[in-house]
Amino acid sequence: MSVQPARRIAFEVLDAVRSSDAYANLLLPTKIERARLSTADAALTTELTYGTLRRLNYYDRVVELAAGRPVDRIDPPVLDVLRIGAHQLLAMRTPSHAAVDESVSLTASVAGRSATGFVNAVLRAIDRSTPEEWTGRVLATARSDDERLALEHAHPVWIIRALRRALAAEDRADELAELLAADNASPRVALAALPGLAGVEEAGEPTRWSPVGVALASGDPSRVPAVAAGRVRVQDEGSQLAALALSRARAIEPGERWLDLCAGPGGKSALLGADAALGGATLVANEVVPARAGLVERAVAALDPRPEVRVGDGRTIGDEQPAAFDRILLDAPCTGLGALRRRPEARWRKSPADVAALTALQLELVASAAKALKPGGLLAYVTCSPHLAETRPAVQEAVERHGLVAVDTASALRGVTREPLPTVDGAHLQLWPHRHGTDGMFIQLLARVNR
Numbered sequence: 001m002s003v004q005p006a007r008r009i010a011f012e013v014l015d016a017v018r019s020s021d022a023y024a025n026l027l028l029p030t031k032i033e034r035a036r037l038s039t040a041d042a043a044l045t046t047e048l049t050y051g052t053l054r055r056l057n058y059y060d061r062v063v064e065l066a067a068g069r070p071v072d073r074i075d076p077p078v079l080d081v082l083r084i085g086a087h088q089l090l091a092m093r094t095p096s097h098a099a100v101d102e103s104v105s106l107t108a109s110v111a112g113r114s115a116t117g118f119v120n121a122v123l124r125a126i127d128r129s130t131p132e133e134w135t136g137r138v139l140a141t142a143r144s145d146d147e148r149l150a151l152e153h154a155h156p157v158w159i160i161r162a163l164r165r166a167l168a169a170e171d172r173a174d175e176l177a178e179l180l181a182a183d184n185a186s187p188r189v190a191l192a193a194l195p196g197l198a199g200v201e202e203a204g205e206p207t208r209w210s211p212v213g214v215a216l217a218s219g220d221p222s223r224v225p226a227v228a229a230g231r232v233r234v235q236d237e238g239s240q241l242a243a244l245a246l247s248r249a250r251a252i253e254p255g256e257r258w259l260d261l262c263a264g265p266g267g268k269s270a271l272l273g274a275d276a277a278l279g280g281a282t283l284v285a286n287e288v289v290p291a292r293a294g295l296v297e298r299a300v301a302a303l304d305p306r307p308e309v310r311v312g313d314g315r316t317i318g319d320e321q322p323a324a325f326d327r328i329l330l331d332a333p334c335t336g337l338g339a340l341r342r343r344p345e346a347r348w349r350k351s352p353a354d355v356a357a358l359t360a361l362q363l364e365l366v367a368s369a370a371k372a373l374k375p376g377g378l379l380a381y382v383t384c385s386p387h388l389a390e391t392r393p394a395v396q397e398a399v400e401r402h403g404l405v406a407v408d409t410a411s412a413l414r415g416v417t418r419e420p421l422p423t424v425d426g427a428h429l430q431l432w433p434h435r436h437g438t439d440g441m442f443i444q445l446l447a448r449v450n451r
């Protein structure tokens with residue numbers, strides 16, 4: 001029996017994510033396009049791939065219980081087939097015979113005939129109980145409340161604890177389950193119409209917050225002509241607000257110099273560059289990884305004038321160009337814990353050790369950005385992570401060590417957003433997937449006060 005392309009592609013992506021650290025959100029669209037899948041098959045492939053990757057810990061526990069052995073004693077390609085099979089049986093309600101038979105055929109082609117009996121037996125064992133019965137059985141294996149939440153909502157325990165702390169800092173710890181559920185829902189595609197180059201109405205319906213935001217009703221964004229021309233770009237609304245917080249917090253004086261310190265792949269540079277061009281300012285987009293600087297070049301290609309794109313370490317710009325910029329965006333490298341809904345496997349890749357390394361880098365970048373800021377200038381410190389270790393220390397050092405003043409960011413965005421953002425305690429703005437429908441961006445404006 002031949003294997004349906006949807007299941008084969010889902011397997012290939014899981015295999016590449018596991019064995020060569022591939023990014024599913026980059027690899028999957030390429031494979032779907034190459035296979036010339038219909039819209040329905042593309043949607044099925046995406047659900048098989050993303051749904052399985054998100055809930056890996058849950059399906060691994062199901063497989064362990066059904067197979068009677070730990071997953072590290074199962075051949076990795078066979079385990080991937082079982083994970084995809086379990087997702088079909090427990091979450092997609094695929095008819096049993098299709099899920100089992102196709103998984104067996106897939107096993108024969110990727111792991112050899114000798115493994116097919118095992119896959120058949122494990123999937124039939126999974127199919128003998130209802131999804132609800134499996135949930136009960138899996139949750140009963142949890143050794144703590146947090147492990148139970150981790151299995152129920154498919155997040156690692158350390159991320160659950162970090163998100164709970166970040167919510168608790170806003171007195172919202174009781175919203176944890178809602179946040180975890182939002183991380184598991186596929187976001188709608190949001191687009192940004194670049195100011196001066198495209199109108200919102202060209203591409204779809206206006207979004208809730210961003211004045212340049214467009215919601216794509218359905219389909220492939222690259223088929224929208226303005227997207228193909230680079231005048232409208234796929235960009236989360238939270239990211240749009242981060243760029244607009246800097247470009248629209250105050251009127252632009254012609255001749256202002258702006259810097260995007262960590263620009264790759266260039267989403268925010270494109271929006272900043274468009275606003276800069278309209279206001280008579282110039283933008284320099286800096287990125288340390290040359291290949292990512294190439295992506296920035298592509299992102300800003302439709303702009304006139306085009307921002308200068310440079311390859312360099314943002315940590316040295318402050319010494320190289322002190323007091324040179326009127327506005328700086330520091331969209332810091334971070335764990336991305338606020339964007340887990342977009343990158344289904346990301347949650348399983350990160351570790352607490354990444355946080356410590358990133359906090360250190362963020363502090364060095366803040367020091368450099370603060371030096372590069374002119375008196376009277378404005379800095380936006382941004383992360384797509386609400387982790388307190390990636391937000392609080394950078395802002396605290398900007399104020400206490402580098403003499404910047406925290407600006408009330410929600411107020412600065414008041415006249416900018418379509419709908420007023422809910423008020424927050426403190427000068428920063430923390431967006432949340434479950435509250436705002438955006439990625440979990442943290443945005444703090446900081447000013448160097450004129451002396």
Ligand SMILES: C[S@@+](CC[C@H](N)C(=O)[O-])C[C@H]1O[C@@H](n2cnc3c(N)ncnc32)[C@H](O)[C@@H]1O
Binds near residue numbers: 292312314
């Ligand atoms: C969160 S991403 C920026 C996303 C970008 N602003 C956008 O909207 O498309 C952070 C970027 O910082 C870059 N980066 C990491 N270390 C850096 C450094 N020392 N100097 C400059 N850029 C750095 C990473 O390569 C990555 O492209």
